[in-house]
Amino acid sequence: MLDKNGIAQRIAKEVKDGFYVNLGIGIPTLVANFVRDDIEVEFQSENGILGMGPFPIEGEEDADLINAGKQTITALPGASFFDSALSFGMIRGKHVDLTILGAMEVAENGDIANWKIPGKMVKGMGGAMDLVASAENIIVAMMHTNKAGQSKLLKKCTLPLTGVGCVTKIVTNLAVIEVTEEGFKLLERAPGVRVDEIIAATEGKLIVEGEIPEMRL
């Protein structure tokens, strides 16, 4: 079974040379730590930077340089700044190659819910609805089950939706799963996790074909 860093490490393998990548808040942010350093990748933050670098060293924090999570960041050589309309223009226009974000629920048809729990304080969707409605390559990083042990991979989302039919791949603490027209398809098992454990933790339709390899990190 993977921890949050393990999920990020596995997703990092989906980041290819030449990709512009948008990372959501939470586990997705950790992906940047595991991207191979022999490939060229630029991270986009939707508040208006391409070529985002690591957090600054103490004393070099700049109020005019933050990421979409409002954390202080740095800009790498070759970085650029732009306004919010252009930022979502590059997202909506499919110029960003890969979007990685967290979720509360994903349905077997690719629907995603990650912004609102009825009855609880709603903070807003931020850029999530724009990202999921526009990107063609969306990977969800999340735990396979919620704190109550219930599956987060469902036949149908129960929470208010963020987007419909948009998720292409899911990486959890248990498995790598592709969203196909027929439902969830199991691609890889996390180290030490059996297929029957993944089946038991998945409420939606899970297609298991042949031998399922253990994921390599």
Added chain:
Amino acid sequence: MISKTVNNVAEALEGVHDGMTFMLGGFGLSGIPENAISELVRLNIKNLTCISNNAGVDDFGLGLLLQKKQIDKMVSSYVGENAEFERQMLSEELEVELIPQGTLAARCQAAQQGFPAIYTPAGYGTEVAMGKETREFDGKMYVLEEAFKADFAFIKAWKGDRAGNLIFKGTARNFNPVMCGAAKVTVVEVEELVEPGELDPNFIHIPGIFVQRIFEGKDYEKRIEKRTVRTVV
């Protein structure tokens, strides 16, 4: 050169009154019009509708107007980090319209550029699209979203000249350029106000035509909401 310069924040905000709709630039606390917000607090005008990506924190940014209950309605994409906001929202003293961040930017830009509405895929199939016109283009569904209508836009830029030409800095740019000219009156505060000719026309982000009033702001705090650093090994 058509001068857009006013002497101070009081002159810049002349004409604001109760019940108006304002646009305010900024993302989190980065690039917010600190001087205009302070003046709005001082004027104590009420029943405002504020279009702004976020709502500040309890004691800074739009949180200052919320504390004095000057805002009736917020139109935002993300409103965490503000206990007073949460209290007013849950007690229904404050109306909140949450919309996708890209849609917020697009509706500002539509107002700026003379489009009555735009189609966006964001929110299709969700509660955001409820009651709105939808349409299919090339097999994909889109939601019709209307341009905002606002009385004043309050903008923060880094440098500007007396003609209203603007340059923004870093990610403090965010919603500021797209709100310029998107309201009936655009008021810009800058950290540094210079003479025409001092800014290279090649590097102007927003031309002065979108600006009605510009002034040099004072005492910028530029608070950092989430100071995050790395340790050097």
